[in-house]
C-alpha cells in the first residue's frame with residue numbers, strides 16, 4: 082500500500098494547521114461564512130440539514146486496518162457512532178461539530194488520511210476497481226496510476242479552479258467495475274500487441290441532470306504519457322468549459338457541444354506540445370510507485386479446497402455467501418471477499434464504530450491488512466486464503482455483516498437523500514430499506530439474479546440511478562415525494578443510461594412498482610441466466626410499461 | 638405563518654428563533670403572522686448571520702399543531718425532527734423535543 086513520503090506528510094500537516102487556524106478564526110467571528118465557505122469545502126466540510134458533514138478521502142478506495150480503526154475512533158468520539166461509505170469510495174460523517182474538525186483532521190493525518198479535494202471545482206478523489214491487485218481478469222493493478230494522478234492533481238495550481246468538479250476513474254480489467262464511462266475521464270489500463278502497458282482514454286461521462294456516457298478518444302495511450310495527456314484534456318476543458326452556467330459546466334457538456342472528433346483533435350493538438358516535456362513519466366518513477374502496491378506475499382494454501390468443500394456441506398448459509406460474495410483471485414488458493422453493507426432493511430453504506438473495528442481485526446488477521454471500499458458502498462477484503470474463508474465468514478456473522486447479497490436486488494446503492502442532504506428533493510434511504518425488506522428472501526433474490534438497483538434523492542444523481550438496471554429518482558411534486566423509475570441503465574463496460582419508464586410513483590406505490598417490474602422480467606426472460614439488463618435490452622420498455630400502466634387512461 | 642431557522646455556527650445543529658434567542662427545537666419558535674413580522678424575522682436572521690452566530694438562515698412556512706409550531710415542508714419537518722430512518726438521532730431522540738417537533 083502507498084505510504085506517505087516526507088512531502089506528503091508535511092503537506093497534509095501544513096493543511097491541518099492552516100485549516101485549524103481558519104476554523105479558529107471563523108469561530109471567533111473574524112471571517113464571514115461567505116469567506117469561510119470555500120475554505121471549508123476545500124477541506125471536505127459541508128453543511129447538511131441537521132449538522133455539518135465531513136467527507137474523508139479514501140484514495141482509490143484502499144484502506145488498512147489502522148486507518149479503519151481511526152475512522153471508528155472518530156465515529157465514536159466526535160460523531161454518533163457510525164459512518165457512511167459513498168459511491169465515490171469515500172466516507173462521510175454526518176454529525177461533526179465545526180469546533181471538532183481540526184482535532185478530527187489531526188487524527189486522520191496521523192494515519193495518512195485527509196479531506197482535501199473532496200469538494201470544490203477541482204480534481205476529486207480518483208476512484209479505481211475495488212478488486213484492483215486481486216482480480217483474476219486484471220492486466221495490471223490500476224492503483225499506482227491512480228496514485229500518480231492523485232499526486233499530480235493535489236493542489237495543482239492550474240487545475241484548482243476548474244469550471245466544475247472533475248472525476249477520474251481507472252480500471253485494469255476488461256470487465257469494468259469502476260464505472261469509468263460515467264466519469265469525466267475514464268482510464269482503462271490495458272496491454273497493446275507488443276505487451277506494453279497503456280490506457281484506452283474515455284472523456285465526457287457524467288451523471289447529474291444531464292447524464293452522458295463517456296466517449297473513447299484514444300485507444301492506446303502509452304503509460305508514460307498519462308500525465309501529459311490528462312493535462313492536455315484538463316487544459317482544453319479549463320479553457321473552453323463553460324463558466325456561465327453551472328449546469329453546463331462539466332466536461333461532458335463541452336464534449337457534447339463541441340463534438341467528439343473536434344474535442345479529440347483539440348486535445349491531441351495540446352498534447353503534441355506536452356508529450357515530450359517533463360510531464361512524461363520516467364520509467365523509474367512508474368516502477369517506484371508500483372513498488373508501493375506490490376501484492377502481499379501469498380504463500381501456497383492448497384488445503385483451502387478441501388476445507389471449503391467440507392464447510393459448504395456443513396453450512397447452507399456459508400455456501401450461499403460463498404456463491405454470492407466471494408470471487409476468484411489471481412492466485413488459485415485465494416479469493417476476494419465482499420463484505421455487504423446492505424443488511425436487509427439496513428441503511429446502504431452505513432457501518433458502526435464497533436463494526437469498523439471488528440472488520441479491521443478481520444483484515445489484519447486474515448487479509449494481509451488490506452481493505453477496499455467499493456463504489457457500490459460495500460467493503461472488500463481483496464486477499465483472503467480460501468482456507469480462511471470460513472473463519473472470515475464466522476467473524477462477519479458475529480457482527481451482522483455476512484449478508485449474502487452482493488450484486489442482488491437488495492445490494493442497493495442509495496445516496497443519503499432527504500434524511501440528511503440539503504439538496505435533496507425526496508428521501509432515498511427509506512425506499513432502499515423497504516425494497517430490501519420486500520425482497521428479503523435470499524432464495525427469491527438468487528432466483529432473480531444479478532440486478533443493480535440504484536437510488537438518488539435528487540437529480541444530482543449521487544446514487545447513480547441513471548446507470549442502475551433499475552434506477553429510482555426521488556423528486557418533490559406538490560409537496561410530496563414522488564419516485565421516477567428508469568430501466569436499462571448500466572455502469573459496466575457496456576455503460577448505458579436508463580430510460581424513464583413513465584409517470585412516477587408515490588412512496589406507498591414504489592415498492593409494488595419495483596416488484597411488478599421484477600415479476601415482469603421473471604415472466605419474460607428466456608433462461609434463468611438471462612440477466613435483467615440483458616432481457617431489458619432484448620425486449621425494450623414496452624412489456625414493463627404495459628405491466629405498470631395498463632388500464633390507466635392516457636391522461637394519467 | 639412563518640418562523641426563522643438556521644444552523645448554529647459552532648456545531649451546525651439546526652436551530653429556530655424563539656424568545657430573543659436560538660432554540661434547538663421548533664415547537665415554540667416566534668411566529669410571523671404578517672409581512673411586517675416576516676421582514677423583522679428576516680432582519681434578525683441577517684443580523685445573526687452577520688454576527689457569526691448562525692449560517693444558512695431561512696424563513697419557513699409553518700402551521701400550529703396541538704399548540705406547537707410545525708413546519709409545512711417535508712424537508713423542514715425532517716430538519717426539525719432528525720433523519721426519519723434513525724428515530725434515535727436528532728431532535729426526535731429526546732422525548733421533549735419529539736413533541737415539540
Ligand code: HEM
Nearest residue numbers: 127167168169287288289290331496497502504541542543
Ligand atoms: C452534502 C452532500 C452532497 C452534496 C451537496 C452533493 C452534491 C452533488 C452535486 C451538486 C452533484 C451534481 C454535479 C454535477 O452534475 O455537476 C453531485 C453529483 C454526484 N455526487 Fe454528490 N453530493 C453529496 C453527497 C454525495 C454522496 C453521499 C455521494 C456518494 C454516495 C456523492 C457522489 C456523487 C456522484 C457519484 C455524483 C454523480 C457523478 C457526477 O459527478 O456526474 N455525493 N453531487
Ligand code: SF4
Nearest residue numbers: 496502505538539543
Ligand atoms: S443525489 Fe441529491 S439528495 Fe442524493 S446526496 Fe446527491 S445531492 Fe443529496
